[in-house]
Structure formats: structure tokens, C-alpha cells
Amino acid sequence: MAIDSDGTGPQAYPLFLDEPSDVDLLSFDAVASTVVEALLDPRLDPVALGLSGSWGSGKTSVLRIIGAQLRDGDKNVLVVETDPWRYDPQLGVKESLIGEILSALEKALPEEGFGEQSRSVIRRLMRRVDWTKALRLAATSAVTVTVPSLQGVLDLIKPPEQEDEPEPITDMVQFRAEFESLLASDALAEIGNVVVLVDDLDRCLPDTVVEVLETIRLFLSVPKMSFVLAADEERVAEAIATRFPGNQDAEEESPARLYLHKIVQTSVPVPALSDFDAEAYLVLLQIRTLVGAEEYAEIIRDVSTARRSGEWLDQVTSLQRDAFLEHRNVAIRIRPIVHEKTKGNPRRIKRFLNDLSVRLSIADKRGITLDAATIAKLMVLEQYFPADFQEVTGWLREQTLRSNITALETQAGTPSHAVDNGPAVTDEVPNNASSASGVQADDASDDVLDRNADGGADTHSDTSTAPSSDTASAKKFSGGLVRWARLSPSLGGKDIAPYLVLAASFTNVFLSSEGLPESIRDVATQLLSRSPAEARRVSDEVLAALSTQETTRLIGHIAGVIVDEPGLQSGGVGSMLRIARLRADAVTAVITGVKRIKPGDLKPGGLTQLRRDDPPSLVAALEAMARASGKQELVNAVELAKSGF
Incomplete structure (x- = not known):
């Protein structure tokens, strides 16, 4: 939490005035003194x-x-x-x-x-x-x-x-x-x-x-x-x-x-900013509200001294406070691309930070709990690689987001297991309804979502439209995407779908699944809702009346969504269990669908919904996945559910 410039209150995501600064953050005094010498000659x-x-x-x-x-x-x-x-x-x-x-x-x-x-x-x-x-x-x-x-x-x-x-x-x-x-x-x-x-x-x-x-x-x-x-x-x-x-x-x-x-x-x-200048500017702007005027002036002097002596920011002692760590990490991570794309222009860099502050604030208020570094990385893609950003949002629409992110990071040499990951996704189901895959993007971003620390999805072959893992891994990505993927942090184990939905909504991009037949789009939206009451509005009669082809497409769609959006897993697994209880012809498709989830990505919420009337083959498949995960909490969840059979 930062402090307002007057020191009176909280300001988590400060904006920076698009006005010339009275404080010399970039050692422009060298340029100014050259002009002054000529004027006084x-x-x-x-x-x-x-x-x-x-x-x-x-x-x-x-x-x-x-x-x-x-x-x-x-x-x-x-x-x-x-x-x-x-x-x-x-x-x-x-x-x-x-x-x-x-x-x-x-x-x-x-x-x-x-x-x-x-x-x-x-x-x-x-x-x-x-x-x-x-x-x-x-x-x-x-x-x-x-x-x-x-x-x-x-x-x-x-x-x-x-x-x-x-x-x-x-x-x-x-x-x-x-x-x-x-x-x-x-x-x-x-x-x-x-x-x-x-x-x-x-x-x-x-x-x-x-x-x-x-x-x-x-x-x-x-x-x-x-x-x-x-x-x-x-x-x-x-x-x-x-x-x-x-x-x-x-x-x-x-x-x-x-x-x-x-x-x-x-x-x-007036020279464009160097690499050092750009990183220093990103840091100095972000920490302005964290310190008083005198301390800030001292930090600026220390940075100026480092600039003149050819040192780097990590050698500036006054910047090594723990309170500055996140801001320094953000600057280090995004500086290479931001510096290039802004051509070292201070106002454009400031504008990027303002856009980032706005996104962080809106994401926070909408329950998207991604860290600042992750959102900054996604914003780099959105602002500086727009065509690639559209491709990534297309993965979300096609239900191949996590498999493609995993393949992309593998190609870039930055697989998720080799880079930092955030805390695991919790199994909470907030009481607000929407899905990134089946409703208007702006509404979907109201969800309260959690981060996922484990690796990408395991895309087993099934009857859905999602490509196999071999297809994703064999795909060749653009140079811009590969370069972007090499930015830290890794995204392979994070639930980035809610933010992509939010970002897409700012450009009026609708992320509903275009490949899903209209006859079952509303059914899919309700079943994937975070509100149990909304999901229950789909009656058993409606599910029973679906054709075999419609049922298979619906199951494949739900499976693809919960792989890309782990926060929807509990409700999605519960909906597939419900379909399997009603439709004997859907059991094989449901087993194939749940197996698209990596065992390590399973969460107890879906497993605790097992019932006595569930098909034995489906119960056995989920029990095997729980044991394969190596997580005792998942094994316990299955045993708890079976104790009520």
C-alpha cells in the first residue's frame, strides 16, 4: 500500500500527472547547463x-x-x-x-x-x-x-x-x-x-x-x-x-x-532515455508515493551519481529497501521491451505506468488476484504486440490457452517449473455468476479468482474441438510471442484467463466460444457459472433432451474451459458429474473430459461432489487421478465422498 503525495491516506495504484516534472529524474541538468552556457556566452x-x-x-x-x-x-x-x-x-x-x-x-x-x-x-x-x-x-x-x-x-x-x-x-x-x-x-x-x-x-x-x-x-x-x-x-x-x-x-x-x-x-x-535511464525512470515514478520529499530527493541524487559513474541500479544503496522490491522487479522485467517500444520516451513510459495502475486497480476491485508483475507482462503484450495479444485471447476462446502457454514457454526456454510461481488456486466458489467463455467479457471479469501455482494443462485427446498436447507443442509461435514469453514471470501455472477477459473487454472483444452451437451456448454459460443457483437453473429435463452430439460438444466445452480457467473447475466438474448421472451415453465423454485436467491441477471441490449414483468407471477415474497427483488432500476428498455412498 502506497501513501498519497500529501501523506494523508492510502493510494494503492497512484497515477502520474502527464505534466512536466519540476524534479529532475533523468539528469536533464546536463543538457540544461549546456544551453545555459551558450546563453551566457x-x-x-x-x-x-x-x-x-x-x-x-x-x-x-x-x-x-x-x-x-x-x-x-x-x-x-x-x-x-x-x-x-x-x-x-x-x-x-x-x-x-x-x-x-x-x-x-x-x-x-x-x-x-x-x-x-x-x-x-x-x-x-x-x-x-x-x-x-x-x-x-x-x-x-x-x-x-x-x-x-x-x-x-x-x-x-x-x-x-x-x-x-x-x-x-x-x-x-x-x-x-x-x-x-x-x-x-x-x-x-x-x-x-x-x-x-x-x-x-x-x-x-x-x-x-x-x-x-x-x-x-x-x-x-x-x-x-x-x-x-x-x-x-x-x-x-x-x-x-x-x-x-x-x-x-x-x-x-x-x-x-x-x-x-x-x-x-x-x-x-534532448536525448532519448538509455537502458539505465528507462529502468531508473520506471522505478523512481513507482516509488514516489512511498517516501517523503527529502528521502526521494536523496534517492534521485544517488541514482544520478550511479548514472554518471556507470553503475547499475542494484548498486544504489538507497533503492535496496524491501518496500521497493516489487517496483524494482516490475521495472527490471518490463524494461527491455517497454524501452524499445517507447523509443526511450519519458512521456510514453509514464503513460504505460498510468495504464498499468488503472488495470491493477480495476482488476483488484473485480477480484482478479494476479500480481502486478504478471499484469504488467500481459499489458506489454496487449500494448506492444497487439496481433499476438489477439492470438492469445483467441486461445482462450478456443479453450487452448493453458496448453498453448505451456508450449510457448517451452519453445521460449522459460517453462513454468523453472520460474517463479504464485500461491495455489483455492477451491472457493464466490457467489457471483459469469464465465469468461460463455458470457459478455465485461461481466465475466467480475469473478473473484485465485492464482494457480502448478504447471500447464495436460491435453489428452478427446472428442472435443481442443487440439492435443502434441499439436500445441508442435506449433511454432511468432518471434514477438517468443520474446514476450521470455519476460518474467512465467504464466504457465497462473490463472490469467480472467485478466485476458477484462483486457479484451476494453477493446470490445467478445470471448464467447464461437465454435459452440447456439442451442447449447446458454446452457454452457449457466453450468459454468460461479453461482450454484445459476447452474441449477439448467433443469435435468433440459440436459436429458440434448442430442448425443450436443451433449458431447457441451462436455468438451466445459472440460476445455476448466483447464484454461482453474477457478471454474469445481463447478465444471460438478456439472459433468451431473450429466454423467443423467446420460449413460455421456459417461465416456465425461471421463475423457476430466482426464484433460492434470492430476496436480485437481482441486478437492470437484471430488467432494462424487455421489453413490455416479458411474463406477467415472469414480474410479477420478480416484486414480487423485492418487496420481501425490496430494493427500485429494485422496482424502475422494474417500470422504465415498464414505457417504
């Missing part, structure tokens, strides 16, 4: 730098670290943070960007003396230019990558609002001169550099992207001004290309890239 004035990375790579987090380092390091730096994606479209892009910068400068001015004089200049810069007209003029000339001509400049002039106000600025060149003069004024002498951090540029519409770049190039590129543009360079170039037609296939020489490189001198890439 007096030889680069003015300068515009790109901070390039794909969606979710951590650009905003790096941008925040840059701002923090600038504020903490050089007190003569004025940092202006802006996000064009959030601009009010009614105000205009250029107006918004210039307005934010001028407002920040105005706040930095002293209250008296030169400050009042400079404040007057700022007001003139704000009021005298009609930026809506400036936008149109700039757009007509920007493709030339030059300052616009003076044609139409007088259209930019607004008449003075008061007679004593300074004369208006007459053109863009004059605006730049006034702006440059403002930055060089005595009032702003204490400010050595104005750094504008522009975020989310690659989220903006193409027109907004171009207008931001135009504003920087045409109006604001003067000494003491520095810009950092956080964006995916490819997306920005694509946005520029929509505004300025030309041969965009020329790569570096394309008009779009020429335009971008004219404004942005160089780009600093």
Missing part, C-alpha cells in the same frame, strides 16, 4: 537556440531546469517564459509574444528616475504599432528571409491618443531601434541578458509557428536578447513548409529549413 548576442526532441521527450522539463539555473546563477538575467500554444487567438501571436516581453521588462524597471523614462518607451512600443497590419506585411515578405520593405509602412502607424505622447514609431526598423535602445538604457543596465523560453512551439498551428519565428527575427533580434525554442525541429520545419511552398525534398537546402536555420543558430537535442 557574450560572443553569442543575440542568439536563438533550439531545444529539439520528439513529443514527450522531456523538452519542457529541460526548459524549466534552464530557467531555474539562470535564475539561481546569474542575477542579471531576466527570464521570460512563454507558451504560444496557449495564446489567445483574438489577440494575435505577435502581439502576445511582444506584449509578454515588454511586460516583463516593465516589471524589471526601477520605480523612479530612468525607470519612468524607459516605461514611457515601453508604452510607446506597445501602443503605437498596429500589430494586425504588421502581421500581414511581414507575411508577404518573410519568404525572402529579409526585413520587409518599407512599402505600406505608414499603414502601421496609429494616431497618438494624447497630444503630449511621443511621436509614433514609423516602421519595423524603427521599432527594432527603439527596442534595442530600451535594452541598452540606464534603467535596464542591471539586466545583462533577457532570455525568452518558448515552449510547445511544435504543438501550434503552422501559422502560429511562422508568426512566432517572424516576430523573433523581425522585431526582437537585438543585443541582450536570447531565445530558447523547445520544439521538435521536424514538426517546425513541416509547419514552415505549409506557409512557404517550394522544393521541400531538398533536406538541408529546403526553403523551410533555410528559414528555420536563419533564425535558430543551432539546436541542442
Whole structure:
């Protein structure tokens, strides 16, 4: 059980905000400090730098670290943070960007003396230019990558609002001169550099992207001004290309890239996460709610030290607490595939963990007791190998799940007996009705199910549609399935069917047995219900009226389901015993059906339902299976039932 971030209550499955982190979990400070050094280099004035990375790579987090380092390091730096994606479209892009910068400068001015004089200049810069007209003029000339001509400049002039106000600025060149003069004024002498951090540029519409770049190039590129543009360079170039037609296939020489490189001198890439980074990120996110802020900061520092010294996480002493063991194991197990499939993208990794938390919470509330590592492994299959996931859910529908899982893990070299197993399945029958094989998937996942520690099913030949064990073992599985099967933990001895039903329901996949005739589908659903009352609704008259073929198909279906879903075994065995008592022609099929269960997978619940009127051959078969299991509890269950004969 984890603790809420405020430390006030339980939070078993925490979600992680899809927002940039103020805590540097990935040593992005190395990237940030490189940018800061360039911004403070007096030889680069003015300068515009790109901070390039794909969606979710951590650009905003790096941008925040840059701002923090600038504020903490050089007190003569004025940092202006802006996000064009959030601009009010009614105000205009250029107006918004210039307005934010001028407002920040105005706040930095002293209250008296030169400050009042400079404040007057700022007001003139704000009021005298009609930026809506400036936008149109700039757009007509920007493709030339030059300052616009003076044609139409007088259209930019607004008449003075008061007679004593300074004369208006007459053109863009004059605006730049006034702006440059403002930055060089005595009032702003204490400010050595104005750094504008522009975020989310690659989220903006193409027109907004171009207008931001135009504003920087045409109006604001003067000494003491520095810009950092956080964006995916490819997306920005694509946005520029929509505004300025030309041969965009020329790569570096394309008009779009020429335009971008004219404004942005160089780009600093945000690197994708390494194997170490991905595993560290998975662990650090999961344990956040388990410790206080100070301890968490210490762990982050220890991980950062290990990263720089080339150590591994198992060498980080502060991570070796027992409370972190499960989270570390989950990270270790899923990291190889998650790291590859997310391409080392922090936001995608965080999203996977959020999805995992949601699944764990829903599964827990629906009585699915699989451990977190097992559900994480199944989620890897679902999210990153969707075609293979459909194949596995198809095994459940075809009643070959356990035999195929066993064969798959054998082919992958990770048989269940060689890997960790969970506690054995109990024989409890909860009082809620449904079956993964015969009802809507969403309803079936309400069952309360237990884990099974023993190996996969022994698929003896029978008259049902399920393939033999030889068929399953001879099957060749896809490379993706084999690779996934090698992830720990093994699934061969676990009751994963309830989770597969739940996961399939999220994608509207219906897992009823399509091969079962419609005439007996409802009968099968009721007989496999976890509610004894629901099973009893199938009357003896209905079972007696079934044809021999229907009865054989029904028995084969029940046998296949209880092999794949051990939690349904007690009810399934009881239903087959009931059919054998009513139908002499079904005894052979029932014996064949129960023999599909491995002796070691038998549970006492089915055996205790033996009665005096059961066919002797069937009683003998179950008694032999109980003795073959080597479990005294099963032998005792048969003897207890026979004592009542």
C-alpha cells in the first residue's frame, strides 16, 4: 500500500500527472547547463537556440531546469517564459509574444528616475504599432528571409491618443531601434541578458509557428536578447513548409529549413532515455508515493551519481529497501521491451505506468488476484504486440490457452517449473455468476479468482474441438510471442484467463466460444457459472433432451474451459458429474473430459461432489487421478465422498 503525495491516506495504484516534472529524474541538468552556457556566452548576442526532441521527450522539463539555473546563477538575467500554444487567438501571436516581453521588462524597471523614462518607451512600443497590419506585411515578405520593405509602412502607424505622447514609431526598423535602445538604457543596465523560453512551439498551428519565428527575427533580434525554442525541429520545419511552398525534398537546402536555420543558430537535442535511464525512470515514478520529499530527493541524487559513474541500479544503496522490491522487479522485467517500444520516451513510459495502475486497480476491485508483475507482462503484450495479444485471447476462446502457454514457454526456454510461481488456486466458489467463455467479457471479469501455482494443462485427446498436447507443442509461435514469453514471470501455472477477459473487454472483444452451437451456448454459460443457483437453473429435463452430439460438444466445452480457467473447475466438474448421472451415453465423454485436467491441477471441490449414483468407471477415474497427483488432500476428498455412498 502506497501513501498519497500529501501523506494523508492510502493510494494503492497512484497515477502520474502527464505534466512536466519540476524534479529532475533523468539528469536533464546536463543538457540544461549546456544551453545555459551558450546563453551566457557574450560572443553569442543575440542568439536563438533550439531545444529539439520528439513529443514527450522531456523538452519542457529541460526548459524549466534552464530557467531555474539562470535564475539561481546569474542575477542579471531576466527570464521570460512563454507558451504560444496557449495564446489567445483574438489577440494575435505577435502581439502576445511582444506584449509578454515588454511586460516583463516593465516589471524589471526601477520605480523612479530612468525607470519612468524607459516605461514611457515601453508604452510607446506597445501602443503605437498596429500589430494586425504588421502581421500581414511581414507575411508577404518573410519568404525572402529579409526585413520587409518599407512599402505600406505608414499603414502601421496609429494616431497618438494624447497630444503630449511621443511621436509614433514609423516602421519595423524603427521599432527594432527603439527596442534595442530600451535594452541598452540606464534603467535596464542591471539586466545583462533577457532570455525568452518558448515552449510547445511544435504543438501550434503552422501559422502560429511562422508568426512566432517572424516576430523573433523581425522585431526582437537585438543585443541582450536570447531565445530558447523547445520544439521538435521536424514538426517546425513541416509547419514552415505549409506557409512557404517550394522544393521541400531538398533536406538541408529546403526553403523551410533555410528559414528555420536563419533564425535558430543551432539546436541542442534532448536525448532519448538509455537502458539505465528507462529502468531508473520506471522505478523512481513507482516509488514516489512511498517516501517523503527529502528521502526521494536523496534517492534521485544517488541514482544520478550511479548514472554518471556507470553503475547499475542494484548498486544504489538507497533503492535496496524491501518496500521497493516489487517496483524494482516490475521495472527490471518490463524494461527491455517497454524501452524499445517507447523509443526511450519519458512521456510514453509514464503513460504505460498510468495504464498499468488503472488495470491493477480495476482488476483488484473485480477480484482478479494476479500480481502486478504478471499484469504488467500481459499489458506489454496487449500494448506492444497487439496481433499476438489477439492470438492469445483467441486461445482462450478456443479453450487452448493453458496448453498453448505451456508450449510457448517451452519453445521460449522459460517453462513454468523453472520460474517463479504464485500461491495455489483455492477451491472457493464466490457467489457471483459469469464465465469468461460463455458470457459478455465485461461481466465475466467480475469473478473473484485465485492464482494457480502448478504447471500447464495436460491435453489428452478427446472428442472435443481442443487440439492435443502434441499439436500445441508442435506449433511454432511468432518471434514477438517468443520474446514476450521470455519476460518474467512465467504464466504457465497462473490463472490469467480472467485478466485476458477484462483486457479484451476494453477493446470490445467478445470471448464467447464461437465454435459452440447456439442451442447449447446458454446452457454452457449457466453450468459454468460461479453461482450454484445459476447452474441449477439448467433443469435435468433440459440436459436429458440434448442430442448425443450436443451433449458431447457441451462436455468438451466445459472440460476445455476448466483447464484454461482453474477457478471454474469445481463447478465444471460438478456439472459433468451431473450429466454423467443423467446420460449413460455421456459417461465416456465425461471421463475423457476430466482426464484433460492434470492430476496436480485437481482441486478437492470437484471430488467432494462424487455421489453413490455416479458411474463406477467415472469414480474410479477420478480416484486414480487423485492418487496420481501425490496430494493427500485429494485422496482424502475422494474417500470422504465415498464414505457417504
